[in-house]
Amino acid sequence: MAATVFYLDDIPESGAIAILDGPEGRHAATVRRIRVGEPITLSDGNGLLAESEVVAAQKDRLELRILNRVLSAAARPRVTVVQALPKSDRSELAVELMTEAGADAIVPWQAARCIANWEAKAGKAVDKWRAAARTAARQSRRAYIPDVADLHRTRDLLDKIREIIAAGGIAVALHESGAARFVELPFDRATEIMLIVGPEGGLDDSELTAFAAAGADVTLLGPTVLRTSTAAAVALGALGALTSRW
Structure with missing residues (x-):
């Protein structure tokens, strides 16, 4: 997985385009200055992880192509x-x-x-x-x-x-x-x-x-x-x- 992790409630299937906007998108595009071609790991905060690549970047929004998804097992107990x-x-x-x-x-x-x-x-x-x-x-x-x-x-x-x-x-x-x-x-x-x-x-x-x-x-x-x-x-x-x- 890529080093940078951002949260997105609804992560689409592999091959689809995801939109990262709001506070997460603003942090990624403006604060972290992530640009086209860079890898990002998305998570829904409930165990789902997805490798993605930035295909478009704006001031407070990124468009990402989902490469693959995997469900991370929760720690037990x-x-x-x-x-x-x-x-x-x-x-x-x-x-x-x-x-x-x-x-x-x-x-x-x-x-x-x-x-x-x-x-x-x-x-x-x-x-x-x-x-x-x-x-x-x-x-x-x-x-x-x-x-x-x-x-x-x-x-x-x-x-x-x-x-x-x-x-x-x-x-x-x-x-x-x-x-x-x-x-x-x-x-x-x-x-x-x-x-x-x-x-x-x-x-x-x-x-x-x-x-x-x-x-x-x-x-x-x-x-x-x-x-x-x-x-x-x-x-x-x-x-x-x-x-x-x-």
């Missing part, structure tokens, strides 16, 4: 990151890092000790996370753009934890008080994995108790205390080595 809202200056960084590290789904969470509060701006803030995930997926040449859910509260997470556990998955609340070590969990047998990352102020005792009661493992990730914006990326990297995801 699927990993959902529940991210407590970081402070505004690190919020989108957290999304970028976990996307580059391979998160399949991202759930913004209004935890008890979050400094940030999205109550009055949840829709706009979630849109920013979705845009950050899309940009990071393009940068890391991913065939899949992570799903970014709407804002969740703790009660919503408890239902999700129970669903994952009932289906043979593992839910992990990353915390320094964990009795178990991250590398000791049976990730290779899990159908799905949920990672729960607390805010700058840490997980509240009542949250830890509720998560454990719902079936989550409170687990120590490593020997150092990580920022909330980097913990998910470190955990995802460890999962890549501990499972067949890499």
Whole structure:
């Protein structure tokens, strides 16, 4: 596949002409200055990849001939990151890092000790996370753009934890008080994995108790205390080595 990846919702069959316009086309034609004859890899963000060649270029639009298409297999087990809202200056960084590290789904969470509060701006803030995930997926040449859910509260997470556990998955609340070590969990047998990352102020005792009661493992990730914006990326990297995801 070519090095440059751009997203197009509907990719036509091989031999057909695809139109890349809107923000993606503008970025390709104006920012990246891609010209006629150059190769581009297109993706629909849901696993479909297509090799293409630019046949016409305008200011904010490219015309591409589709050369061939292939469906990329999704990594297994699927990993959902529940991210407590970081402070505004690190919020989108957290999304970028976990996307580059391979998160399949991202759930913004209004935890008890979050400094940030999205109550009055949840829709706009979630849109920013979705845009950050899309940009990071393009940068890391991913065939899949992570799903970014709407804002969740703790009660919503408890239902999700129970669903994952009932289906043979593992839910992990990353915390320094964990009795178990991250590398000791049976990730290779899990159908799905949920990672729960607390805010700058840490997980509240009542949250830890509720998560454990719902079936989550409170687990120590490593020997150092990580920022909330980097913990998910470190955990995802460890999962890549501990499972067949890499």
